[in-house]
Every structure is written in C-alpha cells, then in structure tokens.
Amino acid sequence: MSSSESESRAGAPEQHDSDTSRLHQLGYAQELARHMSGFSNFAVSFTIISILSGCLTLYGFGLNTGGPAVIVWGWPFVGLMTLFVGLAMAEVCSSFPTAGGLYYWSAKLARKNSAAWSWFTGWFNFLGQVAVTAGIDFGAAFFLNAFLDLQFGFDARPWHTILLFGLILLLHGALNQFGVRVVARLNDISVWWHVVGVAVIVGVLAFVPDEHQSASFVFTEFVNNTGWQSSLYVALIGLLLAQYTLTGFDASAHMTEETKDASVAGPRGIVMSIVVSIVAGWILLIGLTFAIQSYDSATGTATGVPPAQIFIDAVGNTGGKLLLLIAIGAQLFCGMASVTANSRMIYAFSRDGALPASSFWHQINPRTRTPTNAIWLAAGGAFVLGLPYLWNATAYAAVTSIAVIGLYIAYVLPTFLRLRQGEEFERGPWHLGRWSRPIGIIAVTWVAFITVLFMLPTTSPVTLSSFNYTPLAVLAVLGFAGIWWLVSARNWFTGPKVQGSPEELAAAERELESLA
Numbered sequence: 001m002s003s004s005e006s007e008s009r010a011g012a013p014e015q016h017d018s019d020t021s022r023l024h025q026l027g028y029a030q031e032l033a034r035h036m037s038g039f040s041n042f043a044v045s046f047t048i049i050s051i052l053s054g055c056l057t058l059y060g061f062g063l064n065t066g067g068p069a070v071i072v073w074g075w076p077f078v079g080l081m082t083l084f085v086g087l088a089m090a091e092v093c094s095s096f097p098t099a100g101g102l103y104y105w106s107a108k109l110a111r112k113n114s115a116a117w118s119w120f121t122g123w124f125n126f127l128g129q130v131a132v133t134a135g136i137d138f139g140a141a142f143f144l145n146a147f148l149d150l151q152f153g154f155d156a157r158p159w160h161t162i163l164l165f166g167l168i169l170l171l172h173g174a175l176n177q178f179g180v181r182v183v184a185r186l187n188d189i190s191v192w193w194h195v196v197g198v199a200v201i202v203g204v205l206a207f208v209p210d211e212h213q214s215a216s217f218v219f220t221e222f223v224n225n226t227g228w229q230s231s232l233y234v235a236l237i238g239l240l241l242a243q244y245t246l247t248g249f250d251a252s253a254h255m256t257e258e259t260k261d262a263s264v265a266g267p268r269g270i271v272m273s274i275v276v277s278i279v280a281g282w283i284l285l286i287g288l289t290f291a292i293q294s295y296d297s298a299t300g301t302a303t304g305v306p307p308a309q310i311f312i313d314a315v316g317n318t319g320g321k322l323l324l325l326i327a328i329g330a331q332l333f334c335g336m337a338s339v340t341a342n343s344r345m346i347y348a349f350s351r352d353g354a355l356p357a358s359s360f361w362h363q364i365n366p367r368t369r370t371p372t373n374a375i376w377l378a379a380g381g382a383f384v385l386g387l388p389y390l391w392n393a394t395a396y397a398a399v400t401s402i403a404v405i406g407l408y409i410a411y412v413l414p415t416f417l418r419l420r421q422g423e424e425f426e427r428g429p430w431h432l433g434r435w436s437r438p439i440g441i442i443a444v445t446w447v448a449f450i451t452v453l454f455m456l457p458t459t460s461p462v463t464l465s466s467f468n469y470t471p472l473a474v475l476a477v478l479g480f481a482g483i484w485w486l487v488s489a490r491n492w493f494t495g496p497k498v499q500g501s502p503e504e505l506a507a508a509e510r511e512l513e514s515l516a
Contacts, residue, residue: 019097019262024506026098027496028257028351032344033369036184036258038265043187044341045249045273050136050334051281052197052327054245057139059288060306061397063299065458066238067223068213068289074235075285078242079278085408085443086249086274088415090267091436093253094428097262100348100496101125101253105414107495109421116485118495121413122349123481125250127474128406129342132248134382135400136338137172138389140331141165142396146305147324150317156304158390165386168332172339173379177365177372183340190333197326198280202287204323209314212290225299227460237458243450244400245281247407249273251341254348267430342378347371352497354489385473394458394466401454401470406477412447415440 020030036044062071092105103122110117141164148154148164176183206212224234252269256262259269292298293313301309307327312320350361365372385402389395418425419440432439455474459466485493 019260022097022263023257026096026104028098029506030257031364031369032099032257033181034258034260035181036255037260038268039191040184040188041252041255041259041262041265041269042272043184043191044255044337045252045269046194046276047187047190047333047337048132048136048248048251048341049246049273049277050194050248050330051245051277051284052194052201052330053136053139053334054247055241055281055284056288056307056327057135057142057331057396058241058244058400059285060299060304061458062238062241063223063295063306064225065240066235068218068221070222070235070238071241071285071289072219072282074239075242075282076278078239079246079274079281081442081446082243082246083271083274083278084439085411085415085447086270087432088418088436088440088443089250089253089411090270091427091431092414092418093256093270094263094267094430095426097253097256097259097266097428098348098496099254099257099344100352101250101256101345102410102414103349103354104496106417109414109417109425111417111420115493115495116490117413117417119354119485119489119493120478120481121410122354123477124406124413125345125410126349126355126406127477128247128403128408128410129338129345130378130381131385131399131403131406131473133169133335133338133342133378134385135244135396135403136331137168137335137382138165138386138396138399140168140328140335142305143308143324143328143331144168146308147321147328150308150312150321150324162387162390166383168335169339169379169383171332172336173375175336176339176343176375177368177370183336186333187337187340190330190337193326193333194330195280197330198284201323201326202283204319205287205291205311205314208319209291209293211293213292218286218289223295226458233456236453237456239450240397240400240404240454240458242281243404243408243454246274246277247403248338248341250407250411251337254341254344257344263428264430267428339375339378339382342382343371343374346374346377350374352493352495354493388469392464392467392469394468397458398469398473401468402473404454405451405470405474408447409451412444416444419444 019034023030096105096108098104102125103118106121107114107118141161144164145156145161149156154160226234228234249270252266256266259265288310291314292310297313298306298309308324311323346361349355350358355361361374361377363373385399455471457468
C-alpha cells in the first residue's frame with residue numbers, strides 16, 4: 001500500500017471524528033448516518049433545482065408572460081442575483097453545518113430575540129420547503145399526464161392531474177424510507193441524468209427539425225397574454241420562471257449532518273449547484289425556444305404542457321414522447337430529493353420542539369436511521385397545498401410563488417443577521433473574505449424585492465379562478481406562527497436545543513448504533 005493510500009484511509013475516520021466533534025459543539029448527537037460525499041451533497045441541491053423540472057414546467061407561463069425575451073434574458077439576470085444569495089448562505093453554512101440550517105443560523109446570529117428570529121425563519125423555511133416539494137411533484141404530474149394523454153388518451157382534466165400528483169408523492173415518500181444510501185445513489189445518478197438529458201434534448205432540437213426560429217425572435221420577441229397593459233410589470237412577473245427554478249439549494253445545508261467534511265462540502269454544494277444550473281439551464285431555454293415551430297400551437301396545447309407540444313412539433317410524435325420521458329425522469333428525481341431535504345428540515349425543527357407534535361415528527365427509524373414520520377409530513381403537506389388546482393386554474397403559479405417567497409425569506413434572514421454582526425461573525429473554513437458585506441447587501445435587497453413582486457396577480461382580470469392565492473398561504477402560515485408565538489411559544493421556545501454534553505451525545509450515538 002502506498003503512503004498516500006494509507007493516509008487516505010487513515011484520514012477518513014479522522015474526518016468523520018472531526019465532523020461528529022463539530023456537530024457535538026453545535027449541541028447535537030450524530031443520529032443520522034454520515035454517508036454522503038461532497039459530490040452527493042452537491043447532487044441533492046442540483047437535483048432539487050432541476051432545470052428539467054422548473055424551466056420546463058413553468059415554460060408555458062413564460063411564453064405568455066413576457067415571451068422569449070424575458071425567458072432568455074431573465075434567466076442569467078435572476079441567476080446572478082440567486083448566486084449572490086447562495087454565496088451569502090454558503091458562508092454561514094460553513095460556520096454552522098447542521099441539518100437545522102437556516103433557523104439554527106438565525107438563532108446563533110441574532111444579537112437579541114434569537115428565539116423569535118429562529119422561530120420565524122424556521123416557519124418560512126417549512127412553508128417554502130413544503131411548497132417547493134408540491135411545485136416539483138405537481139410539475140411532474142403535469143408532464144406525466146401529458147405523456148399518458150398522448151400515449152393512452154388519459155386526458156389532463158384537474159382530478160387526473162391531482163391523482164397523479166398524489167401517486168408521485170407516495171412514490172417519493174416510499175423511496176425515502178429505504179435510507180440515505182439509496183437516496184444518495186439516486187441523487188448521484190440524477191446529476192448525470194440532468195446533464196446528459198439537457199445535452200440530448202438540446203442536441204435533438206438543434207439538429208432534427210428542418211426549421212428554427214430566428215435569433216431576433218429568440219432574444220428580442222416580447223409576448224404579453226396576461227391581460228395587463230404594462231410591459232414592465234409583465235416582464236417582472238415573468239421572472240418567476242427563473243426564480244422558481246433556482247430554489248432548493250438550501251438542501252446542501254440540511255444534508256450536512258449526513259455529509260463528510262460538512263463545513264466545506266456543504267457550502268460548495270450550495271454554490272456549485274447554482275453555477276452549474278445557471279449554465280445548463282440557459283442552454284436548455286435557448287435551445288427549446290429556437291425549436292418552437294408554432295407559437296400558437298405551443299401556448300394553446302390541449303395537454304397544458306407547452307414543452308411537450310414543442311417536442312412533438314419539432315421532432316415528431318415518437319421522438320417528442322422520448323424527450324418528454326427524459327424530462328419526466330428528471331422531475332421524478334427532483335421530487336425525491338426535495339422530499340429528502342424537506343424531511344430533514346422538519347426533523348431538525350421538531351427536534352427543537354417547534355412543530356405541533358414535535359416528538360412524533362422527530363422520531364428516527366432505528367433500522368434505516370431516517371426520519372420516517374417527517375418524510376410523510378413533507379409529502380402530505382405538499383399534497384394539501386396542491387389541492388386548490390381542482391378549482392383554481394392558476395394554482396400551479398401560486399404554489400411556485402409560495403415556494404419562492406417562503407424559501408427566499410428564510411434564505412436571507414440569516415444573511416441579514418450576519419450583516420448586523422459585522423466583524424463579530426466567526427467564519428468557518430469556507431468564507432467570502434472582504435466580499436462578504438457587499439454580497440450580503442445585494443442578496444437582502446433582491447429578496448425584499450421579489451417577496452413583494454411574486455405576491456402580485458399574474459393575470460387580468462382577477463377572478464376566483466385566476467386569483468393568486470400566494471398572499472393568503474403566506475399570511476396563513478405567518479399568522480399561525482405569529483399567534484402561536486405570542487400566545488404560547490415565546491414562553492417555552494428558546495431556539496435550537498442542546499441535546500447534552502459531548503459525553504452524553506456520544507452515549508446516545510452508541511445506543512442508536514446498538515439498535516440498528
């Protein structure tokens with residue numbers, strides 16, 4: 001054996017001990033299995049961002065709300081703003097690599113009222129996590145329904161889509177029960193599925209169709225089918241396509257208790273998932289827009305899935321179905337990873353007593369060492385959030401807006417608190433140096449802007465069937481959390497709990513291992 005090999009093998013347990021020791025310093029036992037590599041950690045966030053999910057499922061929204069110009073130019077602009085948010089988050093993640101993620105960071109960074117900051121950050125994160133799971137699997141249901149309609153005549157009426165939505169959530173809940181090793185392996189596969197899938201889709205759309213749109217159409221054509229008169233307003237709300245797609249990268253933080261070398265791998269996972277998604281997503285959107293054969297056909301498709309119609313118009317029925325299956329596969333990978341990250345946030349939040357029936361949601365399956373009950377709360381909550389689609393045609397856009405607002409508020413609150421700390425902030429091994437403050441200011445400003453923007457109505461006139469119920473969902477969760485805080489929680493919720501001394505935490509870990 002070479003010296004490098006022996007050092008590598010010797011270093012593995014040392015790194016594990018270092019990760020466990022840091023977790024003990026943060027107050028927690030190593031209850032979850034730490035099997036994830038840095039690549040697997042990146043893979044979870046990259047899979048949840050899923051350009052083949054977000055880009056394609058909201059592509060029809062983009063065609064009507066700004067058209068090609070907003071789709072193509074909105075993507076790199078929103079991508080840059082999102083990168084600022086991700087960089088600021090990654091720096092904090094390096095200091096506090098724990099599954100609680102955002103709400104734990106707020107508790108540690110607040111100068112005063114730390115419990116309140118932690119409480120509301122956690123509840124916004126909970127709302128956003130459930131909503132993004134709903135949005136991902138809802139989108140997968142749309143695309144699967146389109147394929148079943150094309151292949152078997154299973155048309156896309158609302159209750160059909162909701163049925164498929166529920167079945168997909170059941171599948172993802174069941175997959176997550178098999179343990180983190182299975183999920184990690186599937187997420188690793190998902191990265192290559194997305195990269196190769198984008199290459200295949202763009203390659204086919206580039207070389208197979210006889211005709212393509214002109215460059216002036218792809219980069220300058222503005223379309224407004226919203227009913228609103230202001231082009232600026234329409235262009236701004238059209239940014240939802242990009243902003244919704246570029247969410248979920250906090251998964252890398254929530255998976256740090258299961259990741260080796262977490263204080264470096266977690267931040268890298270956040271940043272690299274955003275960077276790779278920006279590049280690959282822009283290529284996908286440009287390639288898809290060039291391949292549009294008929295704008296009216298794409299926006300008026302009976303399946304309700306414009307990309308499916310674009311595939312079929314461009315490469316024929318059989319080829320279109322095959323491309324559609326590539327997208328569906330990516331979306332199913334994405335939803336599975338979202339349930340994983342969502343359940344870890346629920347597990348950590350309930351570990352600190354912040355959810356009703358916390359002791360139930362915090363339970364760990366001793367055989368798989370996964371938070372089984374939290375997994376099913378994630379799936380069940382997502383299903384409830386998607387049910388308004390039965391009577392509200394704009395429900396999907398609302399779900400995606402809820403995901404953006406809930407997640408990004410939770411993303412930026414720790415950044416805001418970190419800015420207030422200034423030089424008192426104790427940096428981890430991965431940090432931004434002198435760029436920390438300007439990047440943090442840009443991140444906070446951008447999130448404040450989009451929080452207002454995506455609560456606004458997307459179509460005119462505003463009716464019961466087109467009403468954007470995002471403000472109601474956000475206010476319902478904020479109201480529940482706020483009332484509960486004032487009436488009860490402020491008297492007992494103190495923020496993240498310390499589970500015990502390092503010796504007590506080690507003893508708890510040995511007991512858990514004996515039950516496995």
